[in-house]
Amino acid sequence: MTGRVITCLVVLAASVYLLLTTAPRLGLDLRGGTQVVLETKAEADDEATERTLEVLRRRVDALGVAEPMLARSGDDRIVIELPGLQDPKQAVETIGRTAQLTFHPITAAPQQLGPVALTGEGVEEARAETNPQEGPSWFVSVDFASDATRKWEELTGQAACSPPGDPKRRVAIVLDDEVISAPEVDVQAQCQVGMIGDRIRITGQFGQAEAKDLALLINAGALPVPVEIIEQRTVGPTLGAAAIEDSARAAVIGLALTAAFLMVVYWFAGFVAVFALLCYALVSYAALLAIGATLTLPGLAGFVLAIGMAVDATVLVFERAREERDSPLPKAVDKGFRGALSAIVDSNVTTLLAAGLLFLLASGPVRGFGVTLTIGVLAAMFTTLVLTRVLTHYTVRSPKISGLTRDGRVRRWVNRRNPDFLARPRWWLVPAAAAVLIAVAGMVFAGPKPGIEFTGGRVLEYSTSADVNQIRDAVSEAGFPRAVVQSSGDNAVSIRTEPVDQAGSDRIRAAVASVTGQADQIRDEQIGPSLGAELRNQALIALGLAIAAQLIYLAVRFDWRLGVATVVALAQDVLIILGIFAWLGKTMDGVFLAALLTVIGYSVNDSVVVFDRVREIRGRRPKDPFARAVGAAVLQTLPRTVNTGVGVLFVLGALLVLGDGSLADFALALLLGLVAGTVSTVATAGPVAILLHRRYPGAQRSPRQARPRARTGSGAVV
Numbered sequence: 001m002t003g004r005v006i007t008c009l010v011v012l013a014a015s016v017y018l019l020l021t022t023a024p025r026l027g028l029d030l031r032g033g034t035q036v037v038l039e040t041k042a043e044a045d046d047e048a049t050e051r052t053l054e055v056l057r058r059r060v061d062a063l064g065v066a067e068p069m070l071a072r073s074g075d076d077r078i079v080i081e082l083p084g085l086q087d088p089k090q091a092v093e094t095i096g097r098t099a100q101l102t103f104h105p106i107t108a109a110p111q112q113l114g115p116v117a118l119t120g121e122g123v124e125e126a127r128a129e130t131n132p133q134e135g136p137s138w139f140v141s142v143d144f145a146s147d148a149t150r151k152w153e154e155l156t157g158q159a160a161c162s163p164p165g166d167p168k169r170r171v172a173i174v175l176d177d178e179v180i181s182a183p184e185v186d187v188q189a190q191c192q193v194g195m196i197g198d199r200i201r202i203t204g205q206f207g208q209a210e211a212k213d214l215a216l217l218i219n220a221g222a223l224p225v226p227v228e229i230i231e232q233r234t235v236g237p238t239l240g241a242a243a244i245e246d247s248a249r250a251a252v253i254g255l256a257l258t259a260a261f262l263m264v265v266y267w268f269a270g271f272v273a274v275f276a277l278l279c280y281a282l283v284s285y286a287a288l289l290a291i292g293a294t295l296t297l298p299g300l301a302g303f304v305l306a307i308g309m310a311v312d313a314t315v316l317v318f319e320r321a322r323e324e325r326d327s328p329l330p331k332a333v334d335k336g337f338r339g340a341l342s343a344i345v346d347s348n349v350t351t352l353l354a355a356g357l358l359f360l361l362a363s364g365p366v367r368g369f370g371v372t373l374t375i376g377v378l379a380a381m382f383t384t385l386v387l388t389r390v391l392t393h394y395t396v397r398s399p400k401i402s403g404l405t406r407d408g409r410v411r412r413w414v415n416r417r418n419p420d421f422l423a424r425p426r427w428w429l430v431p432a433a434a435a436v437l438i439a440v441a442g443m444v445f446a447g448p449k450p451g452i453e454f455t456g457g458r459v460l461e462y463s464t465s466a467d468v469n470q471i472r473d474a475v476s477e478a479g480f481p482r483a484v485v486q487s488s489g490d491n492a493v494s495i496r497t498e499p500v501d502q503a504g505s506d507r508i509r510a511a512v513a514s515v516t517g518q519a520d521q522i523r524d525e526q527i528g529p530s531l532g533a534e535l536r537n538q539a540l541i542a543l544g545l546a547i548a549a550q551l552i553y554l555a556v557r558f559d560w561r562l563g564v565a566t567v568v569a570l571a572q573d574v575l576i577i578l579g580i581f582a583w584l585g586k587t588m589d590g591v592f593l594a595a596l597l598t599v600i601g602y603s604v605n606d607s608v609v610v611f612d613r614v615r616e617i618r619g620r621r622p623k624d625p626f627a628r629a630v631g632a633a634v635l636q637t638l639p640r641t642v643n644t645g646v647g648v649l650f651v652l653g654a655l656l657v658l659g660d661g662s663l664a665d666f667a668l669a670l671l672l673g674l675v676a677g678t679v680s681t682v683a684t685a686g687p688v689a690i691l692l693h694r695r696y697p698g699a700q701r702s703p704r705q706a707r708p709r710a711r712t713g714s715g716a717v718v
Helices: 002-021 046-063 089-096 146-159 208-220 237-290 297-323 329-361 364-395 409-415 425-446 468-477 502-516 529-557 560-584 590-620 626-658 662-695
Strands: 033-040 069-072 077-083 101-108 123-130 138-144 171-175 178-181 199-206 227-235 457-463 484-487 492-497 520-527
Touching (some): 468 492, 468 502, 529 560, 529 590, 560 590
Antiparallel strands (some): 069 077
């Protein structure tokens, strides 16, 4: 026990230190700014992509954006984040240009170009300058490196052999296959000698901004390979501030309601659980700071959700301790921790499988959610198995106020129920099948509404209080009759279209402004169709692998029949959520995918704890009918199902009521998954397992032998 105390003190001290000394790293959806995803062409190798990243880094640094972030994503993609940049048009044009600077001789009029004589790699420095004595126009001075000076002299020496006024006496300066200047070689330059020196001027009809942009491109260097912008997101800081405020308020309210509920149900032990819950929040948040994780909107929601999940294992331990109330209280608590260990490990492993798939297969904010969920699960295990155990060992001493020596209302109700209620499993599967048919009907008739992450397109959101119908008519008249215009919260409207360029975006903004008089853009997301198809395929692969991973784990942990029953139940949960979202017309975006994969973990958790209890009951009473063992396991785990479910409902309910947009849809999907997962364990997983046991009785694995227990009863992980 002394070792656990020291460990807890060290972890808590380190967490407090990180909290006081480390600032959180907020994603663009929380602090505002622009994200651009570039893709190199197919011929680019790993080295070319890396050199492209370095060139882009120099360009971004020259833009003067505070704390920019550039990182590779896979072999051929580069993600650029520009915090605080709300008008990305100029920056995107500067970043995305290939800047292939070349110098050519002119072989015939009108400006027929010869082969490349000099490239931009020979340029040492370029500057935007003006000379008031020569006029108001701007020009770009270019200094050549020493090894390029000789090539420049050869190029101009060849041109000097032509008489003044002849097009062949000019030198073409080409940027991205476009002639930007064609100065004539000075009359003083001699044939085959050329212009001596290492500096030239690029002249043209340049304004100050154009000259500076050209100098920036030349200084940054040419990209080794062409790049294409496949995704662009711009989020206003007001949206991020609202998301932070909503999530913080939901966390406080959800935590307060959960704390009150725990203290009502478990008395002083509930007070200990609340303190451990606060420590859990501290440890998990400090872990995010320690690894430098970026907090995004889905990640923040996952952090709030993980607070509710942390109640999970603690409630299981307390219910197990109540089963041992005939023993002295300290010994009952120790037995509770030992008895709950198997279910805690199994349930958390299934959740980690879902989180791992999110991290491996998703990208951007959804991947961040996977990181947050993983840290939350690991922190919850430490809090329950180490910190809570230490606290209960030293503080829960009095049986009268502990709250662990009496049965709750749910358990008293369970003790009066007949465990043979699943003897006719087909009766339970009929309403489950009906629910699935209704959900499938929603997918067929209402149809799913995938987000632009999976279809490609552009979403523009503006702050306005004008009538949505008027804006819809104005956008249609502007040339976008298929655009989806809808309200996206208080004083905001979102417009969803097929992929459009910046000119099209400007026309939409002008159409909105014509109705409202003003169009303040707070969000701009653009994803190319190729990326959308790729993300859609990744989503399907993630779902398939999640189901396969759960089946394999349960087949190894229990037996294949229970694994199949669990997979059937979670497939039902997924279909029901998809169907409800289709009937409601809700968008299925990347945040929805994060919620859906989390629901898979929740659904399996319920079944895992029930089947863990089935294995225990079969070990004690192997001659009992299998249906009776499943029914008894469902009843014995019901108290924890209720207690844990209520705690999670508080947090998700707060997110649903206080949040909007992605936060509200995220909470709705998880609430549906919570209810569907709890019901499907009883109405689907249990009956399917019973039918498979009857059909394949020889497949049974030898049950684990368990010593007799004075009392039984627990609950299900949610």
